[in-house]
Amino acid sequence: MAYFNEDRASSVRSTMRQDPRGCPTSTVSAAAIEQMEQALESMLSYFGDALAALDRAQAADPGWAHAPMVKAGLLLTVGEYETTRQARVALATAARLAANAHEREKAHIIAAQAAADGNWDRACELWDAILVQWPRDVAALLFAHLFDFYRGDALNLKRRPQRVLPRWSPDSPFYGYVLGMAAFGLEESGHYCEAEDAGRAAVAMNPRDPWAIHAVTHVFEMQGRHRAGAEWLDSHVEDWAVDNGFSFHNWFHAALFQLEKMDTQAALEVYDAQLAPVADMALQRVDRTAILWRLKLLGVDVASRFAALRGTWSTDAPTAGFYAFNDLHALIACIGADGSGADALLAAMANAASGGSSNERMTRKVGLPLARAFRAYGAGRWSEATEGLLRVRDSAHLFGGSHAQRDIVTLTLLDAAVRAGERRLAAHILAERHPAKQHTPLTAFWHRRISGAKTQRLDYQ
Structure with a gap:
């Protein structure tokens, strides 16, 4: 993909910031980073409006390529024709702003473009390459995790979160969500006891994590524990069933x-x-x-x-x-x-x-x-x-x-x-x-x- 300059002074990007997990970002706007964090949490938890938060992040720094890129990635993970068409529009905006983007952010655009072009396998390879360099890039992990699910790649549903977890610490923002992803991958790979342990640990860290609740639910389903599964969902219903996507x-x-x-x-x-x-x-x-x-x-x-x-x-x-x-x-x-x-x-x-x-x-x-x-x-x-x-x-x-x-x-x-x-x-x-x-x-x-x-x-x- 070709990148070209917005008519904007590159010196504005000369002082790099980091997100709360230490990933470099090209925005100098604390407000943009704050809105991005809100968007990421909404994407991980399915609570709130992630697209609106991303629009606020872009409004806080109109020259930040990463905001429309994450918007494109989110739209791509819906897995439908119309949202993919919308994602291409957001990607075009990200590409237009990418000249002053950080290397990590440019790599995201290339990965998302592969997904938008229909090459979901290549997109997952490119998101994983980002994780090699920045293992706490939770957007790259989430996008790859969901496309692993769409592609039926149980091996990487399990291994991808496992590859990055040692580089996270329990006090890192969003750690519990990563543990929940690991739990689901373990379940889909047949490691039911480990999956249940990881999922319960994720829920203990963050009760409002429907993906982790869902991972434990899958364990009950696969083990034929239908009564316990129904009780599990019922006992957490206030955490997953109210205003949740x-x-x-x-x-x-x-x-x-x-x-x-x-x-x-x-x-x-x-x-x-x-x-x-x-x-x-x-x-x-x-x-x-x-x-x-x-x-x-x-x-x-x-x-x-x-x-x-x-x-x-x-x-x-x-x-x-x-x-x-x-x-x-x-x-x-x-x-x-x-x-x-x-x-x-x-x-x-x-x-x-x-x-x-x-x-x-x-x-x-x-x-x-x-x-x-x-x-x-x-x-x-x-x-x-x-x-x-x-x-x-x-x-x-x-x-x-x-x-x-x-x-x-x-x-x-x-x-x-x-x-x-x-x-x-x-x-x-x-x-x-x-x-x-x-x-x-x-x-x-x-x-x-x-x-x-x-x-x-x-x-x-």
């Missing part, structure tokens, strides 16, 4: 715990009260779709809810085809409603499956094959759906999401296999749940389905 996802987990004990009425109540009212972001629509589909697999009539949800998803390019994980859930919403839009969405995904961007690779390897299998399921082609889901399931992590989120693939495979008469295959797959969840009511439900025993059909409206 991440609350919808923790409500998703609350609904999962209700489903694990087969209390579909309680799960529906969570959906109607906490998930249905929000659909501003794809991340929210993903959670809404996932809960409704799980309920549908259990025989609950959710058609009217799917019809309402279907209207919140776009099925046409360029929104469709931007991120394969979101696209799959949009397709599921179409199938759960009346099927309209599914073919347009499949076409957008097919167009996105060629090329070299990160999403093009994810769509080609995982997103499109899964979408076609779900489409077959929606059309009642049970054997085709079973074969398609089985073929891709073991590599589904390559298109992002968490283990808990991707469980929708396995649950759909179980149902498709039963409907296809492949009961031995279904039993074979269900056995995977035995180490952690053999005694849960949800597992018992699937045992009955597979064995052909009579199951109660649940028709809550």
Whole structure:
């Protein structure tokens, strides 16, 4: 990327300041740094308005390239077409101001540009290169951490926070948030005891850390401790559920715990009260779709809810085809409603499956094959759906999401296999749940389905 001078005296930048973690910055404005700290805390905690704080930081020092750059990074981490378009505008402003920026800040612009160009893998490499030099650069860590999640890179979800933590101290601002990131990476890598310890320690340092609360919640989910998980969320509800941008996802987990004990009425109540009212972001629509589909697999009539949800998803390019994980859930919403839009969405995904961007690779390897299998399921082609889901399931992590989120693939495979008469295959797959969840009511439900025993059909409206 080319950088060029703003008509501004470079001597203004001759005296470098540092942020509260010792990272060099080119602004000389204490007010700009203060607003940046507020923005970073909002980004880490999901409390407050990070974009507004970044605008205030830029107003305090209009020549500081880092303020629009962090704004671009934040918009990029939403993982949607429109916010990426907005991020490119912010990046253009940062590039225009970059001549007098510090080396660290220029490196951020290059990394963010790679992400905006669709090369999420390269962007994570570049953010990690920043962390090599400035391991307490919490923005670089956060951006890379979220894109590790989007890319399904469990190895770096775990290792990236571990690589920088020794260079932090517990009294460093935002240390607890870094510990919370480490906890989530440990959980997604299967290190459940360590993850729970780290997550609980992070919450003890900062009770209002929804990401750390969420990391411990994932441990309960993966270990089949659904009652303890529900109690954990409930005991911290005042810390994560009030005026918090991440609350919808923790409500998703609350609904999962209700489903694990087969209390579909309680799960529906969570959906109607906490998930249905929000659909501003794809991340929210993903959670809404996932809960409704799980309920549908259990025989609950959710058609009217799917019809309402279907209207919140776009099925046409360029929104469709931007991120394969979101696209799959949009397709599921179409199938759960009346099927309209599914073919347009499949076409957008097919167009996105060629090329070299990160999403093009994810769509080609995982997103499109899964979408076609779900489409077959929606059309009642049970054997085709079973074969398609089985073929891709073991590599589904390559298109992002968490283990808990991707469980929708396995649950759909179980149902498709039963409907296809492949009961031995279904039993074979269900056995995977035995180490952690053999005694849960949800597992018992699937045992009955597979064995052909009579199951109660649940028709809550």
